[in-house]
C-alpha cells in the first residue's frame with residue numbers, strides 16, 4: 001500500500017472527515033468522534049496532524065487497537081510530515097449577547113448553572129440584573145436556599161447496571177423529559193427583548209415544562225400562541241406543557257376573569273402564589289430606587305417592583321409597570337372553595353413553608369404544593385424548601401404520595417434535583433439560572449441550561465446506582481445535618497418554659 005502524503009491527511013481536519021497520524025500510521029477517526037470519552041473537541045483540535053505526542057499524554061499507544069475496524073488507512077510518508085496541518089491553539093470565540101452589542105463567553109463555555117449568571121451580569125443593564133438577582137433583607141433566605149442543598153449527601157449504591165437511564169417525570173399526567181421545570185418569573189421583557197416567548201421556545205425545543213408568571217411582559221394568550229407555533233414547527237412532538245402562576249387579584253371579579261382567560265388559552269394547571277400577601281423587602285431594588293430618586297432630585301417616595309406587574313395590574317391583555325397594592329393580602333384558605341368552582345384543572349399552592357400548611361393544603365383538596373420561599377425574595381430567614389420537605393416527612397408523612405409535591409429555590413445542579421426526588425418530591429422548579437441563560441443567549445441559552453441540568457441529573461443517577469426516577473428513595477441521602485436543625489415543638493416549648 002502506498003504511503004499517504006501528509007498533505008492528504010491535512011485535508012481531513014473536520015467533523016465530517018477526521019484523520020490523525022499516530023505513531024506513523026494514518027487513522028480515520030470520524031466515526032469515533034461522538035463516542036470519545038474525552039469529547040470530540042480534543043480530537044478535532046488534532047485533526048490532520050501528527051497527534052502522537054498529544055495521544056501519549058493520555059493513553060498508552062496500544063490503545064489505538066480499540067479504534068473501530070477499518071480505521072487504519074495506511075502509513076504516512078515520512079518525507080511529507082511537513083505537509084501535515086499546523087497545530088494551532090484554539091480558544092472558544094466569544095459570542096454576541098442577545099441584543100447583539102456585547103461580547104460574552106461562547107455558549108459552549110457554560111458548563112454549569114453559575115456560568116449563566118456571570119454571562120448575564122456582563123450583558124444586562126444594571127437595573128435588570130438587580131431585578132433578577134435581588135433577594136429579601138440581608139439575603140439570608142437566598143443563601144440558605146443555596147447552602148442547604150450542599151448540606152445533604154448521597155448514599156450511592158454500586159454495581160447496579162446503570163447503562164441506560166430514564167429521567168422522565170410526569171406532572172399531573174403530562175410527562176416531561178425531566179423532573180425539573182422552568183419556574184415562573186415576571187417581566188422577562190426586562191431580561192430579553194423577546195421576553196417570555198423566547199423562554200418558551202427554548203423549553204419546547206427541549207421538552208421541559210414551564211410555569212408562566214401572571215406578571216409576564218406578554219399576555220397569557222401571546223405566550224400560548226408562541227408555544228403552539230413552536231409545537232407546530234416540531235410537528236407537535238414536544239412533551240412540553242405550560243402551566244400558569246396565579247397572583248390573586250384583589251378584585252374577585254377580575255380574579256375570576258383571569259382564571260377564565262387562562263383556562264381558555266389552554267394552560268394545564270394553576271400555581272397560586274401564596275407567599276406574597278405583600279411584596280418582600282427587595283433590598284438591592286430599594287437601593288436602586290433610592291439612587292434613581294436622588295438622581296432626579298427626589299427623595300424615595302414609593303417602592304414598586306416589576307415582579308408584580310403585567311397582567312396582575314388587571315388589564316388582562318396588557319403588560320406594564322406595576323401599581324402598588326396589586327397583591328391580595330386578604331386571601332384565606334376559604335377562598336379555595338370558589339377557586340375550585342372556577343378552575344377544574346390541577347391547583348398547586350406555591351409558597352408552602354411549614355408542615356402544618358402542607359397538611360392544610362392536602363385537607364383543602366389541593367392537587368399539589370410547591371415548597372418555596374420565592375427564591376429568598378419574601379420573608380427574611382424563611383426556611384429552605386428542603387427543610388420544609390424534611391418537616392413534612394417528620395410531621396405529616398401521610399400526605400406524601402397523596403398530592404404532588406414540588407420544591408424550588410437555590411437548585412443549581414442536576415444532583416440537587418435528585419436529592420429532592422429522593423425525599424419525595426414529584427419535580428422541582430428552577431428559576432434564576434434560566435433567567436440568566438435567557439438574558440445572555442436567548443432561547444439557545446435556555447436549551448443549554450436544560451442540557452446542563454439534564455446531564456448532571458443523568459450522571460448523578462448513574463453514580464447513585466439508579467436507572468429510573470422511581471427507584472430514588474430517602475435512604476439514598478444522608479440528611480442528618482439538616483434534620484439536627486429542624487424545628488421541634490418540644491424544643492420550642494422548652495424555651496417557653498425556661499422563660500416563664
Ligand SMILES: Cc1cc2nc3c(=O)[nH]c(=O)nc-3n(C[C@H](O)[C@H](O)[C@H](O)COP(=O)(O)O)c2cc1C
Nearest residue numbers: 132183184185186213273374375409410430431432
Ligand atoms: C426575577 C424573578 C422574578 C420572579 N417572579 C415571580 C412571579 O412573578 N411569580 C411567582 O410566583 N414567583 C416569582 N419568582 C419566584 C420563582 O418562581 C421561584 O420561586 C424562584 O425563582 C426559585 O428560586 P431560584 O431562582 O433560586 O431557582 C420570581 C423569581 C425571580 C428571581
